[in-house]
Amino acid sequence: DTGVSQDPRHKITKRGQNVTFRCDPISEHNRLYWYRQTLGQGPEFLTYFQNEAQLEKSRLLSDRFSAERPKGSFSTLEIQRTEQGDSAMYLCASSSLKGGHTEAFFGQGTRLTVV
Amino acid sequence: EDQVTQSPEALRLQEGESSSLNCSYTVSGLRGLFWYRQDPGKGPEFLFTLYSAGEEKEKERLKATLTKKESFLHITAPKPEDSATYLCAVQAIQAAGNKLTFGGGTRVLVKP
Numbered sequence: 001d002t003g004v005s006q007d008p009r010h011k012i013t014k015r016g017q018n019v020t021f022r023c024d025p026i027s028e029h030n031r032l033y034w035y036r037q038t039l040g041q042g043p044e045f046l047t048y049f050q051n052e053a054q055l056e057k058s059r060l061l062s063d064r065f066s067a068e069r070p071k072g073s074f075s076t077l078e079i080q081r082t083e084q085g086d087s088a089m090y091l092c093a094s095s096s097l098k099g100g101h102t103e104a105f106f107g108q109g110t111r112l113t114v115v
Numbered sequence: 116e117d118q119v120t121q122s123p124e125a126l127r128l129q130e131g132e133s134s135s136l137n138c139s140y141t142v143s144g145l146r147g148l149f150w151y152r153q154d155p156g157k158g159p160e161f162l163f164t165l166y167s168a169g170e171e172k173e174k175e176r177l178k179a180t181l182t183k184k185e186s187f188l189h190i191t192a193p194k195p196e197d198s199a200t201y202l203c204a205v206q207a208i209q210a211a212g213n214k215l216t217f218g219g220g221t222r223v224l225v226k227p
Contacts, residue, residue, distance in 0.1 A: 004158075006158075031212060031213070033212070033214065033215075035215075040219070040220075041219055041220075042119075042121075042202055042204070042217030042218050042219050042220050043159065043202075043215075043217050044217070045214045045215065045216070048211070048212040048214060050212065055211060055212055056211040056212055056214070091158050091159070093158075095213065102146065102147055102164070102206060102213045103147075103149060103161050103164050104149075104161075104213075104215060105161055106151075106158035106159045106160070106161075107158050108157050108158045109156075109157070109158045111156070
């Protein structure tokens with residue numbers, strides 16, 4: 001297992017287009033998180049899944065954003081009608097409920113640039 | 116609302132010059148405090164978890180400590196490869212799904 005994997009690493013899109021990102025978590029982890037990070041800031045929570053259920057969404061997650069985790073495995077984050085303000089690094093993380101350890105492990109992120 | 120403030124925002128060190136990074140936090144009830152390292156263009160890399168005041172963790176030249184209001188990350192005799200942004204995050208007992216609240220990070224540059 002090589003850790004959390006995200007694809008693509010970079011995406012440049014025109015304003016108004018739709019984009020979709022994929023995250024493959026660490027295989028035995030049942031929790032999966034999406035965060036967004038802008039330049040010079042710390043990551044901000046967007047949403048999380050426990051298995052296939054999406055259990056919380058941040059106020060940051062507008063109606064243009066949707067996330068899925070079919071069958072509790074990989075997850076996708078879609079942004080519809082992208083805006084320049086959506087330009088950021090989108091980070092995926094996963095964690096396990098086992099053993100009392102609650103640390104989350106992050107992927108390398110997807111850098112989105114909206115032009 | 117949970118809040119995390121890191122200081123300084125940036126730190127320039129000479130190789131071998133030890134220093135400390137501060138993470139002040141406000142949280143309703145702390146489940147854990149986490150330190151991550153982030154290199155440019157990459158995702159955060161997990162370093163430490165601290166669960167209770169007085170706890171300390173060490174890894175190579177890094178040592179993290181925790182009090183009831185803040186955490187410190189001490190870098191002893193740093194090397195250029197320690198240059199990175201160091202992120203602090205808290206996890207509240209009440210936080211849904213154990214989500215993390217991050218500070219803005221401290222950018223550390225170690226010059227040879």
